Amino acid sequence: MSLDFTQKEYQALLQQASDIVLSWQENLSTNKTYHNPSPEDIRKQFDEPLPKSPSSAGDLLAQIDEQVYSHSNLNASPNYYGYITGGGNQTSVLAEMLKNALNQNNLKWHSAPANSEIEKIVVKWICQFIGYPESAGGVMVSGGSVANFLNLAVMRKVKCPIDVANEGMHQAPKMTVYASEQGHSSIDKGMDMLGLGKKYLRKIDVDEKFQVSVEQMEQQILEDKNAGMLPIGIIGMAGTTNSGAVDDLNALADLAEKYDLWYVVDAAYGGPAAATKLAGHLFAGIDRADSILINPHKWFYVPFEVACVIVKDKEKLRNTFSLVPDYLTAGSDDKEDLMDFNLQLTKDFKALKVWMTFKTYGADKLKAAIGNDISNAQYAAKLIEESDDFELLAPVPLSIVCFRYVGNRSFSEKELDEINTKLLHDIEADGRIFFAGTKINDKVSLRISLTNHRRTKKDIDYLFEVMRELLA
Numbered sequence: 001m002s003l004d005f006t007q008k009e010y011q012a013l014l015q016q017a018s019d020i021v022l023s024w025q026e027n028l029s030t031n032k033t034y035h036n037p038s039p040e041d042i043r044k045q046f047d048e049p050l051p052k053s054p055s056s057a058g059d060l061l062a063q064i065d066e067q068v069y070s071h072s073n074l075n076a077s078p079n080y081y082g083y084i085t086g087g088g089n090q091t092s093v094l095a096e097m098l099k100n101a102l103n104q105n106n107l108k109w110h111s112a113p114a115n116s117e118i119e120k121i122v123v124k125w126i127c128q129f130i131g132y133p134e135s136a137g138g139v140m141v142s143g144g145s146v147a148n149f150l151n152l153a154v155m156r157k158v159k160c161p162i163d164v165a166n167e168g169m170h171q172a173p174k175m176t177v178y179a180s181e182q183g184h185s186s187i188d189k190g191m192d193m194l195g196l197g198k199k200y201l202r203k204i205d206v207d208e209k210f211q212v213s214v215e216q217m218e219q220q221i222l223e224d225k226n227a228g229m230l231p232i233g234i235i236g237m238a239g240t241t242n243s244g245a246v247d248d249l250n251a252l253a254d255l256a257e258k259y260d261l262w263y264v265v266d267a268a269y270g271g272p273a274a275a276t277k278l279a280g281h282l283f284a285g286i287d288r289a290d291s292i293l294i295n296p297h298k299w300f301y302v303p304f305e306v307a308c309v310i311v312k313d314k315e316k317l318r319n320t321f322s323l324v325p326d327y328l329t330a331g332s333d334d335k336e337d338l339m340d341f342n343l344q345l346t347k348d349f350k351a352l353k354v355w356m357t358f359k360t361y362g363a364d365k366l367k368a369a370i371g372n373d374i375s376n377a378q379y380a381a382k383l384i385e386e387s388d389d390f391e392l393l394a395p396v397p398l399s400i401v402c403f404r405y406v407g408n409r410s411f412s413e414k415e416l417d418e419i420n421t422k423l424l425h426d427i428e429a430d431g432r433i434f435f436a437g438t439k440i441n442d443k444v445s446l447r448i449s450l451t452n453h454r455r456t457k458k459d460i461d462y463l464f465e466v467m468r469e470l471l472a
Contacts, residue, residue, distance in 0.1 A: 239270020
């Protein structure tokens with residue numbers, strides 16, 4: 001029994017869905033960015049017994065328009081400053097529709113020929129864009145958490161002195177990994193899941209620019225070696241989630257070479273800025289990393305979800321993950337199977353939306369958009385520094401700005417924490433703008449991320465206008 005619509009019915013439904021998307025995008029700047037619903041508000045509209053009888057697809061699209069879109073954040077809006085969200089781009093929306101219609105599984109080359117080759121080309125383009133050797137090999141995954149896991153897995157496989165694939169960790173020495181204390185939480189998770197142990201992730205202090213202390217890292221490496229442990233790798237941060245800080249990548253590369261350690265650069269967020277005039281100098285040394293990760297769904301403005309693991313010697317990536325059962329016979333030398341470079345077998349066509357983004361806009365236009373985001377962040381920092389009622393809490397090397405309200409500067413630290421925490425709640429309740437908070441040097445911080453190609457300086461002026469109105 002076919003589940004297909006007639007061609008005429010399907011065409012009408014595609015048009016209806018298209019109209020919903022167009023209407024939503026047309027009102028990005030004027031609609032509320034956040035609707036502040038409660039879980040119960042949403043549940044009561046969707047919670048029902050398992051449907052046994054068919055519903056009209058047209059009615060369901062209308063329900064999605066009315067109830068799903070109305071309860072969703074406008075992440076693409078220039079008034080959305082939360083987390084690190086690239087805002088998406090229109091050509092990628094088309095790519096996702098086309099990808100889903102193809103419904104191909106990228107596990108083997110012959111199951112998805114175009115997909116497999118396009119993914120390799122996109123990885124090469126990313127390398128060319130940021131200045132990493134284009135001979136490297138990589139694979140598209142869901143996000144930075146999985147990418148960090150894969151990078152740690154390669155590091156462990158290469159540096160473990162026993163056959164960890166067959167013997168496991170039972171006879172392995174205690175292996176240590178070194179990263180900034182500003183490193184992403186997914187690194188902790190990866191250490192846990194790979195059996196390396198979270199306590200053996202050495203979180204090194206940072207300086208006033210939130211860059212890792214290379215001297216302290218070297219001291220910790222020597223202490224661990226003297227204690228009989230086996231240091232295996234360094235993770236450099238190229239754009240921390242908290243403040244956008246970029247470590248001294250060349251100094252970390254020198255350290256890794258000195259002690260024969262695997263060197264990963266976590267460029268999940270910041271990597272694309274390596275191609276810009278404003279921030280390119282910060283990324284000197286990224287080409288020396290043994291492996292990197294970068295998330296196109298952040299600063300390449302591609303919709304969620306797509307990240308990329310890239311290893312300079314792609315055979316080390318293959319050797320970590322390749323396992324070919326009888327029912328998935330090995331491909332020929334010129335037909336590389338993506339399953340050999342990845343934990344997953346089932347894998348969708350993530351590369352299409354990245355390929356279409358590069359092709360539609362071109363590298364120069366993407367560089368200009370990224371540069372504009374950095375310029376907007378610097379503009380926001382300038383407004384804060386020149387104001388009487390706000391205070392900058394961290395440097396602004398990329399596109400994240402951490403600051404707080406200080407009023408007339410007569411408040412205690414406890415009062416300032418309370419005022420800024422209340423402002424965060426008031427922003428959610430109001431809904432015109434949206435961003436989240438963090439802590440900087442134990443101070444409650446307002447934190448805005450400016451990775452959105454639609455944003456202008458007028459939008460930033462509006463941000464401060466809304467905040468001051470809520471604080472009045």
